[in-house]
Amino acid sequence: MPAELVTGNHAAGYALSAAAEANRHARGATCGIYPITPQTEIVEYVARFPFSKTRVVPVESEHSAMGVSIGASLAGARAFTASSSNGIAYMVENIMVAGFYRLPIVMVAVNRTLGPPWNIWADQGDTLMLRDFPWIQFYCEDNQEVLDTTLLSFRLAEDRRILLPALVALDAFILSHTQMGTELPEQEEVDRYLPDLDLPHRLRHEAPTTLGGLVWPNVAMSQRLEIDEAMERVPEAFEECRYAFIEEMGRDPGNAIQTFFTDDAEEVLVVSGTIATTAREVVRRRRDDGENIGLIKIKMFRPFPEAAVREACRSAKKVAVLDRNYAAGVGGIFWQELRSVFQGDGDELLIQGYLTGLCGGDVTPSMIDEVVVDLRERDAMDKPVWLGIGNGKGAEG
Amino acid sequence: MSAVGCSLFCSIQDDEREFGMADYESARARWCPGCGDHAVLTSMQRLLAEEQLAPERTVFVSGIGCSSRFPHYMKTYGFHGLHGRALPVATGIKLHRPELEVFVVMGDGDCVSIGAGHWVHATRYNMDMVALMLDNEVYGLTKNQTSPTTPAGYATNTQPYGTYLPAMNPVVATLGITNASFVAQTAEWIPPHLYATLRAAYEHDGFAFVRILQRCPKFTGDIFQQYIQSPDMVELLEHEAGVETPALHAIYKNRRRHDPRDIHAARQLAETDDVVRLGIFFRDESFPRYEETRSLPSFTAEERISILNEEFDRYAV
Ligand SMILES: Cc1ncc(C[n+]2csc(CCOP(=O)(O)OP(=O)(O)O)c2C)c(N)n1
Ligand code: SF4
Ligand SMILES: [Mg+2]
Numbered sequence: 266m267p268a269e270l271v272t273g274n275h276a277a278g279y280a281l282s283a284a285a286e287a288n289r290h291a292r293g294a295t296c297g298i299y300p301i302t303p304q305t306e307i308v309e310y311v312a313r314f315p316f317s318k319t320r321v322v323p324v325e326s327e328h329s330a331m332g333v334s335i336g337a338s339l340a341g342a343r344a345f346t347a348s349s350s351n352g353i354a355y356m357v358e359n360i361m362v363a364g365f366y367r368l369p370i371v372m373v374a375v376n377r378t379l380g381p382p383w384n385i386w387a388d389q390g391d392t393l394m395l396r397d398f399p400w401i402q403f404y405c406e407d408n409q410e411v412l413d414t415t416l417l418s419f420r421l422a423e424d425r426r427i428l429l430p431a432l433v434a435l436d437a438f439i440l441s442h443t444q445m446g447t448e449l450p451e452q453e454e455v456d457r458y459l460p461d462l463d464l465p466h467r468l469r470h471e472a473p474t475t476l477g478g479l480v481w482p483n484v485a486m487s488q489r490l491e492i493d494e495a496m497e498r499v500p501e502a503f504e505e506c507r508y509a510f511i512e513e514m515g516r517d518p519g520n521a522i523q524t525f526f527t528d529d530a531e532e533v534l535v536v537s538g539t540i541a542t543t544a545r546e547v548v549r550r551r552r553d554d555g556e557n558i559g560l561i562k563i564k565m566f567r568p569f570p571e572a573a574v575r576e577a578c579r580s581a582k583k584v585a586v587l588d589r590n591y592a593a594g595v596g597g598i599f600w601q602e603l604r605s606v607f608q609g610d611g612d613e614l615l616i617q618g619y620l621t622g623l624c625g626g627d628v629t630p631s632m633i634d635e636v637v638v639d640l641r642e643r644d645a646m647d648k649p650v651w652l653g654i655g656n657g658k659g660a661e662g
Numbered sequence: 663m664s665a666v667g668c669s670l671f672c673s674i675q676d677d678e679r680e681f682g683m684a685d686y687e688s689a690r691a692r693w694c695p696g697c698g699d700h701a702v703l704t705s706m707q708r709l710l711a712e713e714q715l716a717p718e719r720t721v722f723v724s725g726i727g728c729s730s731r732f733p734h735y736m737k738t739y740g741f742h743g744l745h746g747r748a749l750p751v752a753t754g755i756k757l758h759r760p761e762l763e764v765f766v767v768m769g770d771g772d773c774v775s776i777g778a779g780h781w782v783h784a785t786r787y788n789m790d791m792v793a794l795m796l797d798n799e800v801y802g803l804t805k806n807q808t809s810p811t812t813p814a815g816y817a818t819n820t821q822p823y824g825t826y827l828p829a830m831n832p833v834v835a836t837l838g839i840t841n842a843s844f845v846a847q848t849a850e851w852i853p854p855h856l857y858a859t860l861r862a863a864y865e866h867d868g869f870a871f872v873r874i875l876q877r878c879p880k881f882t883g884d885i886f887q888q889y890i891q892s893p894d895m896v897e898l899l900e901h902e903a904g905v906e907t908p909a910l911h912a913i914y915k916n917r918r919r920h921d922p923r924d925i926h927a928a929r930q931l932a933e934t935d936d937v938v939r940l941g942i943f944f945r946d947e948s949f950p951r952y953e954e955t956r957s958l959p960s961f962t963a964e965e966r967i968s969i970l971n972e973e974f975d976r977y978a979v
Contacts, residue, residue: 298820299776300804309807309819323808323820326746327777351744356775383726383742 272565273440274303276408277433278310280415281345282457284371285311285319286367291461293318294343297333298327301352302385304375308347308357316659327352327434331359331370337474341467343372345370347435350377353391363430364399365488367474367495369422369464370430375590376404376538378624386625387436389538389590393566396591399492401431401499402567404537406519408445411435413510413518414564419459420506426498428452428465434587437625439484441541458513481504496568503565521565522573526552530559533576533581535603537563540621541586541627547633558637563599571606574616578607583615585640587633588649589622596620596649608655615640626653664930681714683707688737697794699729699874705766705856706736709864720763723752725777727769727803729876731794746777746835747795749784749793753952756789760953763864764791764806770811773799774832778810785839788869788954792860795832795871796850800887806881833932836871837925843868843949845928846905846942849875852914855898855940856858858905869946889938890958899931899941 272280285294298321312321322333330346338344348356351574353374361651363370383402392402401421405411411433418431435441450458480488484611525545527533538543541562548560562576563570578584588597600618607614616619619636622628632652637648686707693699710720720738726745733740739762743751752766773781773795784793799820801807807820810830817824830878836845844866848859856874863870877886889895893913899920900906911917915941916937920927961969 300801300820302804305804305807305819309822312820313822325778325810355745380744381742442884 268446268448269629270444271408271449272306272442272444273328273411273435274375274406274442275310276412276449277304277347277415278307278314278410278449279449281307281347281371281373282311282316282319283450284416284419284451284459285343286314286452287318287456288343288462289316289318291463292341292343293320293334294345295320295322295337295571296345297322297324297330298346299324299330299348299352301327301349301435303377304349304352304373306412306441307373307375309597318435323542328357328359329358331363331372334370335359335363335366335368338363338370338464339366339468341462341464343423343462343645344368345372345419347373347375349375350379350385351393353395354379359402360395360430361398363562365490365492367428368430369419369428371415371418371422372389372430372432373411374432374434375437375441376434381511384624385437385645387439387539387589387622388624389434389588389598391408392432392434393590393592395432396419396567396598398572399429399496399568401427401565403431403564404435404566405435405440405564406539406541406562407445408435408440408443409516410519410564411440413514414636415514416455416458417503417506417510417518417609419461420509420621421503423464424502424506425460425465427502429492431498434538444648448514448516454513459471487544498570500565500570500572502612519564521563521570522577523562523564524577525549525560525562527559527561527577527581529580530557531580531582532556532558532610533578533584534558534560534564534633535565535584535586535599536560537599538589540589543628544587544633545632547630547637551637566602569602574603574606575610578611578614581614583617585617585619585636587619587621587628587636589628591620591623600649614627615643615646617643618644619649620649621653623651623653628653672730675714679716681711681716683711684939686710686717686737688735688956689733689736690877692726692731694880696879697728698798698874699879701850701853701856702794702796702874702876703732703735705850705853705859705860706774707855709860713864715763719761721755722749722767723755724767725769725772727772727801728878729767729798729802730772734917746772746773746775747780749777749780752793753784753787753789753793756791756899757931757953757956760790764789767792768793768796769802769807770795770809770832774830774835776809780841781836785836785871786799786841788841788843788949789952790868792863792866792870792872794874796876797832797873798866798882799829800878800882802881813884816882818881824859828934831932831935832873834929837929837932842871843942843948844870844942844945845883845932845944846871847873847875847938848940849886849896849938851877851886852910852940854907854909858907858942859897859942862905862942862945866945868949868951895937897937899939899943901942904945905940941979953977
């Protein structure tokens with residue numbers, strides 16, 4: 266399969282469209298679309314696609330975009346949408362509904378800083394604010410991973426053991442607007458990978474029921490428990506979807522966590538998204554210089570791959586977590602997750618948080634070198650370290 | 663807008679400053695060359711200068727869009743908010759600082775798409791403010807997507823095979839909202855009409871909704887061309903209780919006397935779309951304004967005590 270030069274938005278639009286088209290012999294697909302920078306090209310790609318049995322509905326807001334997808338999913342269609350930043354913030358109420366109804370909707374999210382003040386560059390705060398919702402979450406490093414993970418997400422979300430919506434995130438501009446060589450699968454391959462959809466809870470005429478009534482606390486709680494159990498089944502189902510993908514496409518869509526020289530590493534960097542590419546180069550160079558350093562890229566954020574992370578840090582003494590996101594008063598969100606993973610099982614591990622590239626700042630090799638130097642010098646964890654503010658006055662300041 | 667008496671700003675009002683248009687100019691406007699938003703900005707700066715509105719007595723609230731950059735270019739108070747959400751913010755400001763002149767600037771997407779709920783309810787609240795909808799019939803900032811006012815059949819990036827639905831008529835819709843007290847339409851390419859309409863909206867006691875037809879040479883450059891090239895396709899609604907623009911009579915022969923107190927005629931005129939009608943469709947200052955309906959009653963100390971005593975009496979055993 267020859268690679269083509271496409272942007273992250275193109276890759277996402279291609280994957281969503283091919284997945285929708287693949288359900289043409291069943292109930293087709295439907296999506297609500299609404300523009301917001303920098304994901305607009307995704308929904309515009311979908312709007313142009315010559316579908317056989319998919320309805321694209323250009324709605325009046327993100328709230329409605331997810332609403333239309335919820336209705337379509339309830340009615341048995343494959344359903345999806347794409348959004349970003351404040352669009353996701355406005356969509357939140359329905360994002361939550363999709364999760365609690367266990368609707369296997371796939372959303373591609375271009376990570377962009379939440380406003381105000383307005384800023385259109387990469388920051389994971391928009392999707393990480395959904396971290397407590399029943400959604401599977403993936404963070405991607407390049408355009409191929411965006412395409413492959415989007416296709417995989419449909420299969421995983423629609424798996425009867427799972428039935429949870431899934432989100433695929435990519436960094437604003439660094440991926441959304443950057444062209445990379447990307448293999449675009451043929452429609453027949455996607456057809457084989459994503460079989461016809463038959464949702465168990467679609468509106469069936471033989472058993473009309475009303476969803477969404479008032480229930481007692483214990484009933485609502487048991488629904489939460491079911492979600493928890495489905496979340497627990499995700500890692501195994503993900504592996505199956507991943508191997509099926511490798512078999513069909515001849516390519517690995519990427520493991521839940523991806524390690525680099527962690528086997529004997531005493532210092533480990535933990536990253537996600539596009540920071541991984543830069544960090545890997547820094548680690549490679551330092552390895553060449555004989556340093557005992559490694560890297561973990563976290564692709565699956567929900568459910569958090571705790572066991573895999575613990576395993577990958579077996580030989581580590583110090584861990585640096587680089588976050589392109591910020592939880593107010595706390596620090597980086599991946600950092601928080603890491604600390605809870607080792608609570609009571611690795612308490613002696615030094616896990617330091619670094620806020621890098623927030624609000625779209627560049628994370629350069631020299632910044633990552635700064636992280637390594639800082640980590641090496643410290644003998645205890647402290648408050649997160651903020652990198653990249655400079656004089657805080659922007660380019661002209 | 664009525665001047666609300668307030669000791670807070672009287673001292674400022676009495677000052678000796680004189681404001682020219684340049685005193686309201688802030689950052690250099692970064693709209694495209696030929697964008698109709700420039701004309702609205704100039705007209706607004708002229709209005710403020712003629713009214714000698716002190717910058718600290720004036721606030722511009724906007725949503726998100728090309729048009730919503732407006733507050734950045736005005737040297738007054740400004741609030742550049744969320745897409746579609748300007749009106750509730752303006753409501754809060756006006757309730758707490760009634761002496762401020764509040765102007766709301768929205769795009770068509772802002773006002774009648776994602777923010778449509780607020781437009782309906784702000785009209786019903788009828789608070790004393792000016793709401794401008796800069797209607798280029800497209801989402802400009804996100805680069806060419808169908809909005810509710812995009813003409814049917816018009817190809818955009820979200821409806822590349824032509825816009826599916828008939829365009830919404832925001833004037834008809836606003837006239838249908840309970841408590842609508844001022845509904846006007848103007849075009850930014852006719853500066854005297856734009857100015858007269860802005861002035862009338864400013865002078866209105868209540869919520870003044872103005873749809874401004876606005877050229878976007880970037881994405882909908884052809885949409886208003888016919889009206890610009892053939893003034894006969896435009897009809898001016900004139901009346902002493904509305905706006906009158908004698909300076910335009912030589913060019914705009916197509917004029918109609920319309921009494922803006924007549925809601926039925928207003929609705930009929932707004933419905934028919936054989937020509938584009940500019941002017942004040944409806945205006946009625948007798949409608950209750952939210953800030954009056956919700957004004958806090960003022961009691962004397964004795965009255966307060968007697969109310970309290972009455973309340974205590976209810977629990978007496
Ligand atoms: C919640 C949310 N969704 C989407 C956007 C992206 N967005 C910014 S401006 C805009 C449309 C602007 O159109 P309009 O209101 O007509 O203003 P114009 O740019 O044409 O002046 C959209 C969809 C946003 N900022 N926030
Ligand atoms: S895109 Fe259109 S509305 Fe926006 S600044 Fe340019 S001309 Fe004006
Ligand atoms: Mg517009």
